[in-house]
Amino acid sequence: MEMRADPNAATPPGGPTYASYLRLDELLACQTPLSDTHDELLFIVIHQASELWMKLCLHELTAARTAIAEDRLDTAFKMMARVARVQQQLIGSWETLATITPADYSAMRGKLGASSGFQSQQYRAMEFLMGNKNAAMIAVFDDAPHLQALLRDALAQPSIYDEALRALSRAGLPVPEDQLNRDVTQPYVASAGVEACWRTVYAAPERYWNLYELAEKLVDLEYRFQLWRFGHLKTVERVIGFKRGTGGTAGVPYLARVIDQVFFPELLTVRAVL
Ligand code: HEM
Numbered sequence: 634m635e636m637r638a639d640p641n642a643a644t645p646p647g648g649p650t651y652a653s654y655l656r657l658d659e660l661l662a663c664q665t666p667l668s669d670t671h672d673e674l675l676f677i678v679i680h681q682a683s684e685l686w687m688k689l690c691l692h693e694l695t696a697a698r699t700a701i702a703e704d705r706l707d708t709a710f711k712m713m714a715r716v717a718r719v720q721q722q723l724i725g726s727w728e729t730l731a732t733i734t735p736a737d738y739s740a741m742r743g744k745l746g747a748s749s750g751f752q753s754q755q756y757r758a759m760e761f762l763m764g765n766k767n768a769a770m771i772a773v774f775d776d777a778p779h780l781q782a783l784l785r786d787a788l789a790q791p792s793i794y795d796e797a798l799r800a801l802s803r804a805g806l807p808v809p810e811d812q813l814n815r816d817v818t819q820p821y822v823a824s825a826g827v828e829a830c831w832r833t834v835y836a837a838p839e840r841y842w843n844l845y846e847l848a849e850k851l852v853d854l855e856y857r858f859q860l861w862r863f864g865h866l867k868t869v870e871r872v873i874g875f876k877r878g879t880g881g882t883a884g885v886p887y888l889a890r891v892i893d894q895v896f897f898p899e900l901l902t903v904r905a906v907l
């Protein structure tokens with residue numbers, strides 16, 4: 634195909650340009666290092682890019698939850714497959730961040746004050762959407778009422794796993810009533826009854842193909858979430874070692890404990906009984 638000779642011909646008057654459509658003047662004015670260290674730009678860019686990817690994850694997972702609630706599982710699968718690719722982007726960011734040495738990071742760390750990833754509203758919303766409901770985390774946002782309101786809303790919504798269990802029930806599987814009607818603001822507690830339902834699904838995938846695929850997509854989601862957590866832990870370990878975190882936690886020991894938190898417990902325990 635021949636290129637247009639007139640570079641303006643593709644753009645009708647008043648229509649968007651690359652820069653205006655993507656709001657690049659604003660986007661590229663948002664990187665404002667506080668120190669004069671070389672590496673701070675990388676630190677800012679990785680975090681901003683991660684927040685953008687998290688925005689997309691929330692968009693896709695919220696829509697996937699709605700699709701599951703409406704028994705449109707194929708639609709949900711498309712979105713969950715995309716989230717898996719986005720999670721790979723997030724996981725890949727640790728490789729780039731690991732090029733910051735402890736000395737380089739120490740030189741800028743003082744400027745971060747008490748700020749921390751602990752204060753990422755989108756990250757907490759993602760944890761809630763996945764089912765790790767911890768109301769105490771909302772207190773972190775005491776001086777940001779608009780973020781607190783978003784998190785209260787996320788806490789009150791059923792998680793993607795709550796909707797998956799309702800879908801199991803609609804398909805005729807005997808999900809215990811107290812699991813279906815649970816207070817969704819509370820942490821999810823594993824149940825033998827739910828494990829038995831998944832066991833039925835895994836014992837006859839061809840009969841319950843959609844639910845089987847849903848289970849495997851959820852396992853995939855949790856798997857990648859854990860890889861992100863582990864990459865974070867190992868990055869933190871090599872950059873600040875066992876220093877306390879700026880967010881007030883013990884740092885590495887805190888991040889190690891978080892890895893023990895499981896989103897969809899019965900999907901893991903059922904594997905031992907297959
Ligand atoms: C040199 C790089 C990094 C270091 C040293 C670091 C360190 C830490 C530490 C120590 C914590 C525990 C909370 C605290 O006391 O501060 C934490 C939490 C957190 N960080 Fe980072 N982090 C780094 C990069 C990142 C990046 C790139 C992201 C991506 C957005 C991120 C997101 C988070 C989140 C979401 C939490 C809360 C985790 C939870 O509560 O489960 N961190 N980080």
Ligand SMILES: N[C@@H](CC(=O)c1ccccc1NC=O)C(=O)O
Nearest residue numbers: 745748749750751877878879880
């Ligand atoms: N918690 C980190 C600081 C940190 O990593 C951070 C600071 C401000 C904005 C994002 C951050 N990233 C993840 O926690 C530390 O203790 O060094």
